[in-house]
Structures are given as structure tokens and as C-alpha cells.
Amino acid sequence: QSPSVIVVGAGMSGISAAKTLYEAGIKDILILEASSRIGGRMLKADFSGYTVEMGANWYNSGGPVANPLVDLAKKVNLKSYINDYSNIAENTYKQEGGLYRKKDVEKVDEVATARDEYCSNFSKMLSSNKKKDIDVSILAGQRLYGRSPSTPLEMVIDFFHNDYEDAEPPRVTSLKHTFPHAQFEEHGGNPHFVTDPRGFEVLVQYLARQIVKKGRSSVQLQLKKVVREIAYSKSGVTVRTEDGSTYSANYVIVSASLGVLQSDLLKFKPTLPMRKRMAISDFSMTIYTKIFMKFPYKFWPSAGPRTEFFLYTHVQRGYYPVWQHLDNEYPGSNILMVTITADESRRVEQLSNEAIQAEAMAVLKKMFGDKIPNPENILVPRWGLHRFYKGSYSNWPANYNQEKHDLLGAPVGPVYFTGEHNSNKFLGYVDGAYLEGIATANDLIKCIKGKGCKGDKNMEV
Numbered sequence: 008q009s010p011s012v013i014v015v016g017a018g019m020s021g022i023s024a025a026k027t028l029y030e031a032g033i034k035d036i037l038i039l040e041a042s043s044r045i046g047g048r049m050l051k052a053d054f055s056g057y058t059v060e061m062g063a064n065w066y067n068s069g070g071p072v073a074n075p076l077v078d079l080a081k082k083v084n085l086k087s088y089i090n091d092y093s094n095i096a097e098n099t100y101k102q103e104g105g106l107y108r109k110k111d112v113e114k115v116d117e118v119a120t121a122r123d124e125y126c127s128n129f130s131k132m133l134s135s136n137k138k139k140d141i142d143v144s145i146l147a148g149q150r151l152y153g154r155s156p157s158t159p160l161e162m163v164i165d166f167f168h169n170d171y172e173d174a175e176p177p178r179v180t181s182l183k184h185t186f187p188h189a190q191f192e193e194h195g196g197n198p199h200f201v202t203d204p205r206g207f208e209v210l211v212q213y214l215a216r217q218i219v220k221k222g223r224s225s226v227q228l229q230l231k232k233v234v235r236e237i238a239y240s241k242s243g244v245t246v247r248t249e250d251g252s253t254y255s256a257n258y259v260i261v262s263a264s265l266g267v268l269q270s271d272l273l274k275f276k277p278t279l280p281m282r283k284r285m286a287i288s289d290f291s292m293t294i295y296t297k298i299f300m301k302f303p304y305k306f307w308p309s310a311g312p313r314t315e316f317f318l319y320t321h322v323q324r325g326y327y328p329v330w331q332h333l334d335n336e337y338p339g340s341n342i343l344m345v346t347i348t349a350d351e352s353r354r355v356e357q358l359s360n361e362a363i364q365a366e367a368m369a370v371l372k373k374m375f376g377d378k379i380p381n382p383e384n385i386l387v388p389r390w391g392l393h394r395f396y397k398g399s400y401s402n403w404p405a406n407y408n409q410e411k412h413d414l415l416g417a418p419v420g421p422v423y424f425t426g427e428h429n430s431n432k433f434l435g436y437v438d439g440a441y442l443e444g445i446a447t448a449n450d451l452i453k454c455i456k457g458k459g460c461k462g463d464k465n466m467e468v
């Protein structure tokens with residue numbers, strides 16, 4: 008029997024969409040997942056006996072709007088650690104080695120903080136003009152403030168304030184859709200760093216367990232089913248997978264990442280309308296790379312809580328800039344994590360692990376001297392190269408307007424789209440994926456219940 012809805016992808020958004028449909032009485036659901044597991048970009052790894060997160064790592068709490076992940080985390084008793092970002096001023100290293108003077112870093116950080124506030128106010132002003140959808144880049148906002156970063160120290164602080172979250176530089180990121188960050192404004196600024204041996208992905212497993220059960224009345228899940236083609240018409244869809252299987256249904260929800268939609272993995276028949284394809288092609292899929300290194304012993308300062316993060320300054324912006332020791336999370340682990348993003352991630356992903364280790368060690372030697380040991384183990388996720396992701400998460404580019412973004416998430420006939428990239432407020436985040444799954448499912452429920460199908464008018468956009 009044909010299911011009435013096929014969901015492509017079993018990451019957070021796909022599972023949350025399926026669960027919402029199921030709870031609304033639509034039980035005839037088939038989930039097709041390309042990989043051999045559920046969870047998508049929530050992906051743990053066993054690294055030298057410790058569980059680390061290759062993908063999503065943090066969720067936030069403490070804001071005026073409840074983050075649904077907090078509730079889910081409580082239900083599964085998810086283990087996490089609140090990071091301490093303080094005291095960067097005492098932990099910022101020069102390119103050639105040695106620390107900057109605390110007061111010099113403080114001065115630069117004060118300017119960056121004041122500039123952020125200006126950008127937030129400017130963004131609110133732009134948003135208040137409902138008639139004109141005007142936007143600029145964050146860099147343009149910084150220039151309007153009159154203090155855009157230029158020295159290596161200003162650049163690394165700017166990276167810490169912006170790229171470290173958006174995974175792209177202020178030059179390309181939308182001011183209006185990034186400032187103030189809805190994630191922190193609404194869901195709060197307490198950064199929970201997940202350190203659970205079951206991985207962050209346990210949240211997706213928890214949701215899936217409630218709908219994928221044994222028996223005929225539950226949601227069906229098939230793993231290792233790489234969807235390559237979705238043929239659609241007003242009367243339904245036929246989905247073809249790489250192993251030659253075909254499945255027909257009344258509707259499909261596509262939860263693959265923006266990077267996948269931009270690649271040639273998935274073909275639509277007929278091709279999606281040009282305006283929809285333009286909306287997909289023009290949005291930004293970034294890369295955020297966390298490199299883990301395990302050492303035989305600790306050679307970095309880690310006494311007390313005010314040392315967790317340290318910065319490395321380089322004339323090449325974003326060159327191994329943000330370091331975090333995991334001594335608090337995993338005592339005695341001797342693991343360091345360094346984060347790089349965007350073009351640096353693209354460059355590094357092409358290198359061998361040995362070449363990456365050599366670069367990272369040269370940086371560490373500048374900071375801690377030549378006598379430090381080589382790592383015993385290194386882990387380098389390559390999200391940009393993986394054909395099921397093609398990047399880590401989306402970022403709103405400057406001058407990409409709301410109308411285009413609405414089109415990005417809009418259904419086309421019986422083909423519905425979900426995923427973190429469709430979230431207006433929480434794009435890039437797990438909570439965004441979770442909430443988008445619910446929103447997309449609710450649109451489809453309306454359609455199935457005869458209350459209007461948004462996709463009808465988009466067949467020829």
C-alpha cells in the first residue's frame with residue numbers, strides 16, 4: 008500500500024515533521040533516510056574513548072521564550088556543560104607567540120561589543136520599515152558605525168563575535184536577519200555544551216521512538232535509502248532511490264540540507280520552478296569545522312574556569328582562531344578543539360589529516376613553545392565534502408530578502424520542504440530544525456484536511 012506521505016531524511020526536522028503528522032492522525036508515513044542512522048547533522052563520534060560531537064554541540068537556555076530543546080533535554084536527562092567564555096582578554100595569543108596585554112584586547116572587545124549594539128539597533132530600524140525590504144551586510148553596518156576591524160587582533164575578536172556563530176564573515180552575512188541574534192534574544196545565552204555519551208542525537212532518537220514502532224499502524228523508517236529523484240504532479244509523487252526502488256505517495260516532505268538541494272544528488276521531475284531554484288541557489292550553506300586533537304598530556308593553562316577558550320591571531324583571518332580545551336567537560340582527557348569556518352574550512356577539508364595536524368601544531372608551538380608533544384589522535388569532520396550534507400548549516404546572506412526566503416521553504420504542488428534553513432529566526436540551529444519540522448507538517452495537515460494547500464499556487468512560480 009502506498010503511504011500518504013514520504014519524508015526524505017531522518018534528521019531533527021524530518022523526524023519532528025513525521026511526529027507532528029502522526030499525532031494529527033496521519034499514520035501512513037514512510038521515512039527514507041540516506042545514511043545508516045537517524046540524527047543527520049547531530050552526529051557523535053567516539054574519539055579516544057570520549058564521545059565528541061562532530062556536528063551540533065550547543066543548545067541555549069535562559070531566554071524569555073522557552074527553547075523546546077530544553078524540555079527534550081530534560082526528558083532524556085541529556086548531559087551538558089555550561090561553557091565559560093569569559094576572560095578572552097587574558098587568553099589571546101599573538102601570531103608570533105606570546106599573549107596580548109589584557110587591556111589591549113579589552114579595548115578591542117569593547118569596540119566590538121559597542122559595534123554589535125549599533126548593528127542591533129540599526130537592524131531594528133531597518134526592520135521597522137515594513138514597506139521597504141532593505142538590508143546590508145554586517146560589515147556595512149560596522150562601517151556605518153565607523154569602526155570596522157582591520158588589524159589581526161581586531162579581526163580575531165570580530166571572528167569571535169560573528170564568524171564563530173554564523174560560520175561566515177560579516178562581509179557576506181545579512182545584518183537585518185542576524186542582528187540581534189534571535190537564538191540568544193529569545194532562547195537565551197546559557198550555552199549548554201552537550202557531553203552525553205549517547206550524543207546530542209539521542210534527542211532525535213527519543214522523538215523517533217514515539218512514532219517508529221513495530222506494527223502496521225506506526226511510521227515506517229527505511230535506512231540506506233538515498234533518494235535521487237522526486238517526480239511530482241498535482242495528483243502525487245513518485246520517489247526513486249539509488250538502489251532502484253520506487254515509492255509512490257500523495258505528498259513528500261524533503262528535509263535534506265540546503266547544501267544537498269544545491270547539489271545534484273536530488274533531481275526533481277519536472278525541475279522546480281525557476282524562482283524556487285533561484286531561492287535555493289542564492290541562500291548560503293556554510294562550513295563550520297571542529298577539529299579535535301588528543302594529547303598525551305596537557306600543556307595549556309587550564310587551572311580554573313577562566314581559561315576554557317583562547318584565541319590565536321593571524322594575518323590570515325580565521326586561521327585556526329578559536330581554541331577550546333575540554334578539560335572541564337572531560338577531565339583528564341587532554342583534548343583540544345579548534346574551530347575554523349567558511350573558506351578556511353573549505354581549504355582544510357581538501358588537506359590530509361597529517362597536513363592539518365602539521366598546520367595546527369605549528370600554531371600551538373607559537374602559543375606554547377616547541378617542546379609540546381604531537382597529538383596521539385586527530386579527528387577532522389568534513390561536512391562540506393559529504394554528499395548527504397554539503398556543508399554544516401545555513402547562513403542568511405546580505406541582500407537576500409524575506410520574499411525569497413519564503414519561497415525557499417514554500418511547497419511546490421505536493422512537494423513540501425523543511426529543514427533548519429527554512430527557519431526565519433533559528434536558521435542554522437537544531438531548535439530551528441525542530442520547529443520547522445512542526446511548521447511544515449502543520450501546513451501539510453491543513454492541506455490534507457482540505458483547508459487549503461499552499462503548494463497549489465506554486466506549481467509555476
Ligand SMILES: Cc1cc2nc3c(=O)[nH]c(=O)nc-3n(C[C@H](O)[C@H](O)[C@H](O)COP(=O)(O)OP(=O)(O)OC[C@H]3O[C@@H](n4cnc5c(N)ncnc54)[C@H](O)[C@@H]3O)c2cc1C
Nearest residue numbers: 016018019020041047048063064065234399426427436437
Ligand atoms: C559542525 C556543525 C556544528 C553545528 N553546531 C550546532 C550547534 O552547536 N547548535 C545547533 O543548534 N546547531 C548546530 N548545528 C546545526 C544543526 O546540526 C542543524 O541545524 C540541524 O541538525 C539540521 O537538522 P535538519 O533536519 O534540518 O537537517 P539534517 O540533520 O541534515 O537532516 C537531513 C537528513 O536527510 C538525509 N538526506 C540527505 N539527502 C538525502 C537523500 N537524497 N535521500 C535520503 N535522505 C537524505 C541526511 O542524511 C540527514 O539525515 C551544527 C551543524 C554542524 C554540521
